[in-house]
Amino acid sequence: MTETADNAERDLVLTRLIAASPAALYRCWTEPELMRQWFTPPPFKTVHAENDLRPGGSSLVVMQGPDGTEFPNRGIYLDVVPNERIVFTDAYTSAWEPSQKPFMTGILTFEPEGEGTRYTARVRHWTAADREAHEKMGFHQGWGTATDQLAALAVTL
Amino acid sequence: MTETADNAERDLVLTRLIAASPAALYRCWTEPELMRQWFTPPPFKTVHAENDLRPGGSSLVVMQGPDGTEFPNRGIYLDVVPNERIVFTDAYTSAWEPSQKPFMTGILTFEPEGEGTRYTARVRHWTAADREAHEKMGFHQGWGTATDQLAALAVTL
Numbered sequence: 464m465t466e467t468a469d470n471a472e473r474d475l476v477l478t479r480l481i482a483a484s485p486a487a488l489y490r491c492w493t494e495p496e497l498m499r500q501w502f503t504p505p506p507f508k509t510v511h512a513e514n515d516l517r518p519g520g521s522s523l524v525v526m527q528g529p530d531g532t533e534f535p536n537r538g539i540y541l542d543v544v545p546n547e548r549i550v551f552t553d554a555y556t557s558a559w560e561p562s563q564k565p566f567m568t569g570i571l572t573f574e575p576e577g578e579g580t581r582y583t584a585r586v587r588h589w590t591a592a593d594r595e596a597h598e599k600m601g602f603h604q605g606w607g608t609a610t611d612q613l614a615a616l617a618v619t620l
Numbered sequence: 621m622t623e624t625a626d627n628a629e630r631d632l633v634l635t636r637l638i639a640a641s642p643a644a645l646y647r648c649w650t651e652p653e654l655m656r657q658w659f660t661p662p663p664f665k666t667v668h669a670e671n672d673l674r675p676g677g678s679s680l681v682v683m684q685g686p687d688g689t690e691f692p693n694r695g696i697y698l699d700v701v702p703n704e705r706i707v708f709t710d711a712y713t714s715a716w717e718p719s720q721k722p723f724m725t726g727i728l729t730f731e732p733e734g735e736g737t738r739y740t741a742r743v744r745h746w747t748a749a750d751r752e753a754h755e756k757m758g759f760h761q762g763w764g765t766a767t768d769q770l771a772a773l774a775v776t777l
Contacts, residue, residue, distance in 0.1 A: 473718065518675035519699050519707075541698075541716065542676050550676075554711050554722060554746075559698065561630065561746040565711060565722045589711075589718040 472591040475602050478583040479610055483617035485546045485573035485580045491617050492549055492571060498524070501612035504605055516543045519558035522551055537562070548572050565589055567597070584610070629748040632759050635740040636767055640774035642730035642737045646703045648774050649728060655681070658769035661762055673700045676715035679708055694719070705729050722746055724754065739767070 481488065491497045495512035502509040503526050510533065511525035518541055526534045539558055542550035554565035570585040584606060588594040638645065648654045652669035659666040660683050667690065668682035675698055683691045696715055699707035711722035727742040741763060745751040 470717075550716055552716075555725075559707055559709075559725050559727060559744065560627075561722075561725060561744060565718075565746065568712075568716050568718060570716060587716065587718060589722065 470587065473588045473594050475586045475588075475594060475597060475606075476583065477603070477606050477610060478581065479614065480576055480579055481582050481614045481617060482579040483614065483620065485575060487617040487620040488573045488580055488582055488613070489546045489549070490620060491613055497616065497620075501616045502526075502609060504608035504612070514540075516540060516549075518542060521557050541568070546573060566593055582610070582613075627744065630745045630751050632743045632745075632751060632754060632763075633740065634760070634763050634767060635738065636771065637733055637736055638739050638771045638774060639736040640771065640777065642703045642732055644774040644777040645730045645737055645739055645770070646706070647777060648770055649706055654773065654777075658773045659683075659766060661765035661769070671697075673697060673706075675699060678714050698725070703730060723750055739770075741767070 491501060493514050493516055495514060498512040498514070499509045502512070502524065506529040508527045509524060510527045511523070513521060513523040515521045520540045520543075522538045522540055524536045526536065528534065536553070537556040538551050538553040539555045540549065540551050542548060549571040550568065552565070552568040553562055554568070556562045566588065568587045570587065572581075572583045572585075574581040574583075586597065586602070588597060648658060650671050650673055652671060655669040655671070656666045659669070659681065663686040665684045666681060667684045668680070670678060670680040672678045677697045677700075679695045679697055681693045683693065685691065693710070694713040695708050695710040696712045697706065697708050699705060706728040707725065709722070709725040710719055711725070713719045723745065725744045727744065729738075729740045729742075731738040731740075743754065743759070745754060
């Protein structure tokens with residue numbers, strides 16, 4: 464994937480070499496039972512996940528805060544290639560219901576590298592301002608901790 | 621398709637019974653040579669069309685004004701069912717490059733009705749304000765004239 468200057472302004476990227484197969488990482492991102500185990504840094508929990516893995520299929524992840532408040536995150540899948548790539552966005556809450564605000568598109572890739580997988584999560588925003596806001600909301604720490612949990616789970620599969 | 625109150629606020633809809641087959645209307649929307657013949661109310665012309673008909677495939681239509689100025693319209697397809705349905709949006713300029721402003725999602729359906737086809741173009745906006753702006757830009761007249769041209773062409777196929 465070519466990184467243009469324009470994309471650098473709008474993208475937040477996390478990449479890591481993980482000692483697990485692309486298939487194991489893909490499972491962690493697509494099986495609700497696995498997703499609940501790694502997706503949320505404590506003290507938050509992931510209490511529900513739905514994954515209709517096809518272009519236009521719905522994605523719903525419900526996170527729960529320490530006081531029990533639930534935070535549903537709705538989106539749709541745009542592109543799904545098993546064990547290789549998942550693209551999703553919050554621009555729609557279902558096919559084809561526009562969301563209140565198109566904020567981000569997530570592009571996940573799982574590439575074989577050595578004995579493991581080069582895992583890259585690219586979060587692309589519609590505007591540079593949204594990218595900056597997401598970074599200030601704690602993107603790097605939040606996604607970093609979640610990715611530690613993802614890697615720890617994937618190596619056991 | 622259920623019309624909710626919320627969608628009524630964000631949708632512009634044109635529907636017409638056309639004496640042509642769903643396949644003929646689908647061809648008019650997907651074959652560049654046909655698209656150039658009906659897509660633009662005069663004095664504008666459609667001088668170029670590209671249609672990569674798959675989820676994430678690019679759509680490019682270049683319109684030309686009477687003084688020769690060209691207006692490229694870039695988008696992507698989200699859902700394509702031959703002879704039945706086409707969904708596209710300008711929220712991306714290609715897969716998966718966010719556009720400057722997500723403005724609309726077009727949902728076209730071609731349903732057999734009697735000897736002809738119930739053609740419905742539903743243009744759904746992210747906000748009620750964008751819907752209103754599109755209406756004031758002349759949606760009904762522009763799409764109405766284009767649909768007259770579409771129907772005239774489709775019955776000859």
